[in-house]
Amino acid sequence: MRVLLLGGGGREHALALGLAADPAVDQLIAAPGNPGIAGVAELRSVDPADPAAVAALAVETGVDLVVIGPEAPLVAGVADAVRAKGIAAFGPSGEAARLEGSKAFAKDVMTAAGVPTARAYTCTDAESTGRALDEFGAPYVVKNDGLAAGKGVVVTDDRAAALRHAEECGRVVVEEYLAGPEVSLFVVTDGEAAVPLLPAQDFKRVGDGDTGPNTGGMGAYAPLPWAPPGLVDEVMRDVVHPTLAEMARRGAPFAGLLYVGLAITADGPRVIEFNARFGDPETQVVLALLETPLAGLLHAAATGTLAAHPPLRWRDGAAVTVVVAAEGYPAAPRTGGVISGAEGPGIIHAGTRRHDDGTLRSAGGRVVCATGTGPDLAAAREAAYELVRGVDLPGSHHRSDIASAAVEGRITIPG
Ligand code: AMP
Numbered sequence: 001m002r003v004l005l006l007g008g009g010g011r012e013h014a015l016a017l018g019l020a021a022d023p024a025v026d027q028l029i030a031a032p033g034n035p036g037i038a039g040v041a042e043l044r045s046v047d048p049a050d051p052a053a054v055a056a057l058a059v060e061t062g063v064d065l066v067v068i069g070p071e072a073p074l075v076a077g078v079a080d081a082v083r084a085k086g087i088a089a090f091g092p093s094g095e096a097a098r099l100e101g102s103k104a105f106a107k108d109v110m111t112a113a114g115v116p117t118a119r120a121y122t123c124t125d126a127e128s129t130g131r132a133l134d135e136f137g138a139p140y141v142v143k144n145d146g147l148a149a150g151k152g153v154v155v156t157d158d159r160a161a162a163l164r165h166a167e168e169c170g171r172v173v174v175e176e177y178l179a180g181p182e183v184s185l186f187v188v189t190d191g192e193a194a195v196p197l198l199p200a201q202d203f204k205r206v207g208d209g210d211t212g213p214n215t216g217g218m219g220a221y222a223p224l225p226w227a228p229p230g231l232v233d234e235v236m237r238d239v240v241h242p243t244l245a246e247m248a249r250r251g252a253p254f255a256g257l258l259y260v261g262l263a264i265t266a267d268g269p270r271v272i273e274f275n276a277r278f279g280d281p282e283t284q285v286v287l288a289l290l291e292t293p294l295a296g297l298l299h300a301a302a303t304g305t306l307a308a309h310p311p312l313r314w315r316d317g318a319a320v321t322v323v324v325a326a327e328g329y330p331a332a333p334r335t336g337g338v339i340s341g342a343e344g345p346g347i348i349h350a351g352t353r354r355h356d357d358g359t360l361r362s363a364g365g366r367v368v369c370a371t372g373t374g375p376d377l378a379a380a381r382e383a384a385y386e387l388v389r390g391v392d393l394p395g396s397h398h399r400s401d402i403a404s405a406a407v408e409g410r411i412t413i414p415g
Helices: 010-020 051-061 071-075 078-084 103-113 126-136 159-169 231-249 282-289 294-302 377-389
Strands: 002-007 027-032 065-068 088-090 120-123 140-144 153-156 172-175 182-189 194-196 205-207 211-214 219-222 256-265 268-275 318-325 347-349 352-354 360-362 366-374
Touching (some): 002 010, 010 027, 010 347, 010 366, 027 051, 065 294, 071 078, 078 088, 103 231, 103 268, 126 140, 126 172, 140 159, 153 211, 159 172, 182 231, 182 294, 194 231, 219 282, 219 377, 231 268, 282 318, 282 366, 318 377
Parallel strands (some): 002 027, 002 065, 065 088
Antiparallel strands (some): 182 194, 182 256, 205 211, 256 268, 318 366, 352 360
16 A cells, blocks of 8 residues: 655654555655655645645655555545545545534534533623623633634633633633543544544643643653543544534534543533644654554445444554654744654654754744553553653753653542
8 A cells, every 4th residue: 555644744744654664565655754754655746735736746656555644634625535446545634624623513413413511602702701700700701713723722810811812812712611531532432333442531721730831742651541541432422423423413524533532520521622634742652552453444444334344453562652742832933952862662753854954853833752661550651751861952842741640640530
């Protein structure tokens, strides 16, 4: 199988490692890729969010499957353009990607499908925003309606800050605060059949102890030793299948990766958000544990044959990834810093580029993800931090508490 992978971040490096390790893959091309991905794929330059350019590249390279990593190409209709050329694409249509592209659309689908989620209002002016904030009370949750690369959400006790965020965004969803530990569940689907991957947890806030502003994600681990038994089955039954059925009923079947972001509240799991693609950095840990060949799984989802795919196999043990971020991230990351110690196994490249002088330089806020595995979560955590200690990037920072609450048994479900 020849595969074209779109994107150039940490998620795509993790996907590239999985695809390259599949014995069925004889050629892997990535566009635009990154210096880490270059170790396992041939890189091509293309604007991943340009449907015509991606479709032309897929035809030119004669690939059997296009795997679309980031959300922007999905929302732009890249999967539709590739399929129009008769080539299989892993990723939802532009229409179906609205589950991620519009928070208001996602809420509407959840309501119609009877999916348990936070109560919410879509607001476009200060008066209705203020009313919604007061109805739900603090902490206030205000979400930009459009795509915001995981950074359009403000959760705050400060009513004025909540109003300011709403004004900056224009159209927002104001919702009830959900208390409880968060879970990311990835589901591979062809629109009808659906296969859950291992649940993972990520860390959105920049600082230890969940302090500071939201980021794209500062680390992750899987599996979740504290997850209630039956959680995945419950979410498949109450969230995933009703959502897929509702999308099909609307004439926009969702095929690809449905990312279900959940809070495990006193009343059970509640959906915080849907995304239309693999999450970053949870992908790094989930795929580190997947034994089933990745390309075959994604190809089955892309060709409507997932029901016939064999059950997934997982490695024993656990995986932890710790993001090493550039100085100034998330507000104003400093790029161009020289990175050393980032070329070995377990180091996933997220925001790097190769400089003309051959050095590896930082090229984004989240620079590398140090990904360790081990027989249990404590060992995987130790392996990940050992890798972090080997990476040098002046001014960089990372969280020191990724997976520590889970290792120490400090995660509790309210109620
Ligand atoms: P989102 O982009 O919707 O995932 O939101 C980013 C982060 O904001 C989530 O991972 C949560 O930590 C937090 N968040 C979003 N919605 C809520 C909510 N209703 N209650 C509590 N926290 C939330």
